[in-house]
Amino acid sequence: MSVRSTARSVRAMLRIGFLDAIAYRGETIVWMLSTTMPLVMFLLWSAAADGKPIGRYGAGELHASFLAAFVVRQLGGSWAAWQINMEVRDGTLGMRLLRPVNPIVHYAIEQAAHVPVRAFFSMPVALLFFALDPLIHAPKEPLLLVLFPISVLGAWALSFLMNVIVGALAFFIEQSVKLMDVYTALFFVFSGYMVPLDLFPEPVRVVLDYLPFRYQMGLSVELLTGALSPAVALRLVVQQWVMVALVTLVAHLVFRRGVRHFEAYGG
Amino acid sequence: MISVESLGKTFRVQKRPPGLLAGVKALFHREYTTVEAARDVSFRIEDGERVGFLGPNGAGKTTTLKMLAGLLQPSAGRATVGGLEPFRRSEAFLASITLVLGQKQQLVWDLPPQETFELNRAIYGVSLADFRKTTAELVELLEIGEQIKRPTRQLSLGERMKCELACALIHRPKYLFLDEPTIGLDVNMQETIRTFIRGYNEQYGATLMLTSHYMADVTALCPRIILIDKGSIAFDGELSELMSKGRTDKRVRFSLSREVPAAELRAVGNLVEHGAAEATFEVQKDAVSALVAHALQVLPVRDLSVTDPPLEEIMRAWFAKEPSAEPAPEPA
Numbered sequence: 355m356s357v358r359s360t361a362r363s364v365r366a367m368l369r370i371g372f373l374d375a376i377a378y379r380g381e382t383i384v385w386m387l388s389t390t391m392p393l394v395m396f397l398l399w400s401a402a403a404d405g406k407p408i409g410r411y412g413a414g415e416l417h418a419s420f421l422a423a424f425v426v427r428q429l430g431g432s433w434a435a436w437q438i439n440m441e442v443r444d445g446t447l448g449m450r451l452l453r454p455v456n457p458i459v460h461y462a463i464e465q466a467a468h469v470p471v472r473a474f475f476s477m478p479v480a481l482l483f484f485a486l487d488p489l490i491h492a493p494k495e496p497l498l499l500v501l502f503p504i505s506v507l508g509a510w511a512l513s514f515l516m517n518v519i520v521g522a523l524a525f526f527i528e529q530s531v532k533l534m535d536v537y538t539a540l541f542f543v544f545s546g547y548m549v550p551l552d553l554f555p556e557p558v559r560v561v562l563d564y565l566p567f568r569y570q571m572g573l574s575v576e577l578l579t580g581a582l583s584p585a586v587a588l589r590l591v592v593q594q595w596v597m598v599a600l601v602t603l604v605a606h607l608v609f610r611r612g613v614r615h616f617e618a619y620g621g
Numbered sequence: 622m623i624s625v626e627s628l629g630k631t632f633r634v635q636k637r638p639p640g641l642l643a644g645v646k647a648l649f650h651r652e653y654t655t656v657e658a659a660r661d662v663s664f665r666i667e668d669g670e671r672v673g674f675l676g677p678n679g680a681g682k683t684t685t686l687k688m689l690a691g692l693l694q695p696s697a698g699r700a701t702v703g704g705l706e707p708f709r710r711s712e713a714f715l716a717s718i719t720l721v722l723g724q725k726q727q728l729v730w731d732l733p734p735q736e737t738f739e740l741n742r743a744i745y746g747v748s749l750a751d752f753r754k755t756t757a758e759l760v761e762l763l764e765i766g767e768q769i770k771r772p773t774r775q776l777s778l779g780e781r782m783k784c785e786l787a788c789a790l791i792h793r794p795k796y797l798f799l800d801e802p803t804i805g806l807d808v809n810m811q812e813t814i815r816t817f818i819r820g821y822n823e824q825y826g827a828t829l830m831l832t833s834h835y836m837a838d839v840t841a842l843c844p845r846i847i848l849i850d851k852g853s854i855a856f857d858g859e860l861s862e863l864m865s866k867g868r869t870d871k872r873v874r875f876s877l878s879r880e881v882p883a884a885e886l887r888a889v890g891n892l893v894e895h896g897a898a899e900a901t902f903e904v905q906k907d908a909v910s911a912l913v914a915h916a917l918q919v920l921p922v923r924d925l926s927v928t929d930p931p932l933e934e935i936m937r938a939w940f941a942k943e944p945s946a947e948p949a950p951e952p953a
Contacts, residue, residue: 359712359744359745359746362743362744362746363740363743363744365743366739366740366742366743366744367740367743367744369736369739369740370729370732370736370737370740373732373736374729374731374732377731377732377772378731445725446725446726448687448692448720448722448725449722449725449726449727450727451691451692451710452690452691452692452715452718452719452720452727453715453741453744453745454710454712454715454716454744454745455744614694616692616693
């Protein structure tokens with residue numbers, strides 16, 4: 355597919371994705387509620403701390419960390435694996451393959467179009483928490499604030515691409531969403547979504563630097579809460595984007611190989 | 622031109638007998654079998670032709686169409702459409718074809734079809750002027766002015782099918798692969814779609830390959846027929862040739878000036894159908910004149926016509942032949 359044909363259709367694909375995302379108002383709000391785990395964790399960890407610090411986390415750090423996790427999950431999450439799995443299984447993917455647009459790009463734009471909708475509903479909630487909680491403070495280091503949106507974009511890209519890889523396994527196995535469930539469980543534990551990453555033992559933290567989970571969530575949380583020095587933050591963001599590049603390549607290869615395997619089930 | 626040479630496609634399919642025990646067994650040991658969906662399929666279709674691609678369920682029709690549309694990679698052989706290899710799915714190739722699958726849709730389910738039309742306009746790079754002109758034509762011909770403004774999920778099957786067809790033609794493809802485009806539609810709607818497809822073919826010189834279980838689609842649209850059975854080509858020729866090949870019988874239909882009891886009609890010949898003031902007889906070709914002469918004497922005949930048996934019947938007889946689908950030889 356040419357870059358030209360893809361570029362000229364980005365706006366139209368974004369528009370369709372956005373309109374599709376807002377087609378069901380009720381469903382959107384219910385779905386949003388299902389992603390409020392960090393707010394629940396916020397309460398749980400606060401109760402567990404009982405006023406005493408856990409590791410480096412006092413009440414203020416815990417509050418800031420889980421509020422940031424909520425924000426990053428809304429802006430950096432992707433759920434493409436379920437869509438890809440379904441389209442491969444029922445053959446609808448065939449209709450997508452007939453169009454002169456790279457299907458991964460098409461999925462990416464459709465998924466990206468959902469982000470503003472999620473932001474519209476979730477950011478007021480986050481801002482309200484931020485305004486009402488005296489223990490949460492805005493980060494003071496300007497570089498971290500500059501790196502934050504870059505890291506959220508990287509988090510979204512990684513999240514989407516991991517979804518593509520796992521979703522595309524539906525070309526080879528019957529139900530790739532089961533694998534996505536496993537991946538999501540690992541993500542919950544090792545990304546900083548449910549447990550701040552600093553609370554893991556040092557050897558685990560070293561391993562996590564080479565896995566995608568931290569870059570899908572924890573890094574952006576650490577930037578927003580001012581938990582990193584500028585030098586470390588910069589290094590980690592670079593590492594994140596190197597990982598994005600590698601995972602892009604893997605996603606492309608897996609999907610391309612999968613399409614060769616595509617049997618266009620269901621007539 | 623569509624050129625297909627020794628095209629083949631095999632699928633590896635898991636064998637799993639029904640039942641709980643078999644299901645549990647399959648957890649530990651899986652057996653697979655290879656299904657040959659298409660085997661040594663060869664044909665050529667010139668630009669502008671309308672070809673009916675027929676066969677029983679599972680014969681390999683849809684598999685072949687999907688290979689020609691670039692969705693499936695052939696296991697053997699070669700195919701080109703307009704000189705381009707389908708599975709490479711080049712931009713030029715994808716812009717020149719469309720595939721309409723009666724049971725799959727490209728319309729976005731929760732949005733009005735008009736939105737998907739706009740999306741296709743952008744994707745295929747259709748100019749706004751061309752888009753407006755084409756859409757206006759399609760909307761008028763298919764009578765979908767109101768339907769394209771309602772969410773797809775709220776449309777009836779027939780309305781959706783018409784919108785699917787319009788959506789598939791926004792970029793004015795040169796090659797149309799239509800798989801059961803009239804499935805589930807009422808007779809009027811089927812006729813509308815047939816008229817539309819024929820008009821599109823004539824106006825733009827587009828090449829059409831059609832599969833359908835409705836023989837009326839085929840007889841109305843396709844002067845040429847390719848039959849496929851068990852993955853292989855069983856017949857390739859003119860519709861008229863198919864209608865007469867291997868058949869030595871004709872149908873003689875009489876319009877009568879009054880109702881005649883069935884018993885009296887049966888005395889005239891092999892009655893296959895009768896109504897209030899009409900009767901149809903099956904008769905061997907060389908006995909047509911004798912039957913007509915006799916009927917004119919004993920029945921109150923107002924009008925008569927001699928035709929081939931319906932295509933449905935020819936197809937049924939053709940595919941009932943085992944083990945080979947070869948037609949019976951013509952009588953000497």
